[in-house]
Amino acid sequence: MLYTRKSILDIANAENFAIPAFNISDWAMFNGVMDISEAKNAPVIIAIHPDEVAHVTTDLIPAMHARAHRSSVPVAIHWDHGGTFEQMMVAIRAGFTSVMIDASMKPFDENVALTRKVVEAAHAAGIQVEGELGTIGANDSYGESGAAEIIYTNPEDAVRFVEATGVDSLAVAIGTSHGLYPADKKPELRHDLLQEIKAAVGIPLVLHGGSSNPDAELRRAVELGVNKINISSDIKVSYHNRMREILGTDERLREPNAIQPACIAAMQVTAAEKIDLFGAAGKAALY
Numbered sequence: 001m002l003y004t005r006k007s008i009l010d011i012a013n014a015e016n017f018a019i020p021a022f023n024i025s026d027w028a029m030f031n032g033v034m035d036i037s038e039a040k041n042a043p044v045i046i047a048i049h050p051d052e053v054a055h056v057t058t059d060l061i062p063a064m065h066a067r068a069h070r071s072s073v074p075v076a077i078h079w080d081h082g083g084t085f086e087q088m089m090v091a092i093r094a095g096f097t098s099v100m101i102d103a104s105m106k107p108f109d110e111n112v113a114l115t116r117k118v119v120e121a122a123h124a125a126g127i128q129v130e131g132e133l134g135t136i137g138a139n140d141s142y143g144e145s146g147a148a149e150i151i152y153t154n155p156e157d158a159v160r161f162v163e164a165t166g167v168d169s170l171a172v173a174i175g176t177s178h179g180l181y182p183a184d185k186k187p188e189l190r191h192d193l194l195q196e197i198k199a200a201v202g203i204p205l206v207l208h209g210g211s212s213n214p215d216a217e218l219r220r221a222v223e224l225g226v227n228k229i230n231i232s233s234d235i236k237v238s239y240h241n242r243m244r245e246i247l248g249t250d251e252r253l254r255e256p257n258a259i260q261p262a263c264i265a266a267m268q269v270t271a272a273e274k275i276d277l278f279g280a281a282g283k284a285a286l287y
């Protein structure tokens with residue numbers, strides 16, 4: 001079912017698991033994510049980044065609602081990395097069930113002011129808001145943005161931020177980066193910091209840039225109170241690597257229905273691994 005009015009993350013917070021937020025950029029990927037989430041009986045967050053919204057357009061959202069309404073699992077449709085108040089209004093009108101306002105690159109007070117404004121408008125419409133404090137790194141200039149250097153979230157600032165803004169969930173910077181890690185860069189999470197932040201704020205915490213972090217680190221992060229993990233690069237790499245293989249075999253191939261199914265199946269293997277790793281499998285039964 002389409003999960004509205006309440007945060008899909010509250011049960012994850014109470015029951016100590018994380019829901020994967022899969023970034024999708026087309027209808028085949030969306031359906032593939034829905035199918036595997038239903039097969040795993042796992043709640044799911046469909047995340048769409050502004051660049052992806054520009055690609056698929058908000059016209060796709062009503063179709064997603066239709067699919068979510070007849071789904072056996074709870075589904076949230078989430079605007080990822082909103083940058084402006086105007087974008088957030090587009091998201092609310094288009095039928096997103098939650099939004100992220102990311103003003104983390106602004107000074108603290110400006111981040112608070114913009115996030116507070118979005119929270120007031122979104123809550124009036126029954127939509128939840130994710131804020132971000134600290135800056136998540138970027139491994140490459142391709143795909144989602146991020147800072148060259150990670151600024152770790154300060155636990156005391158996190159308390160002030162949550163109180164001042166009223167956000168429902170908080171994306172924290174504890175050492176992850178958007179994109180894929182180059183061979184010479186080793187991702188390392190600050191679990192001590194995560195534990196401190198969670199104890200201080202209590203609300204669902206969100207991890208961005210979770211692609212290519214070691215499984216053990218992510219599992220530990222879930223144990224310590226992360227309730228949403230964004231997965232974008234990992235599923236797209238699986239999807240398109242398989243597509244490259246398929247297209248290389250026969251240059252007469254042209255029909256999407258002959259090309260995409262095997263790519264979706266490859267993407268679903270990766271998605272299923274994340275669902276299991278985050279402890280989300282079977283958790284639709286709790287909703």
Ligand SMILES: [Zn+2]
Nearest residue numbers: 144208209230
């Ligand atoms: Zn992100």
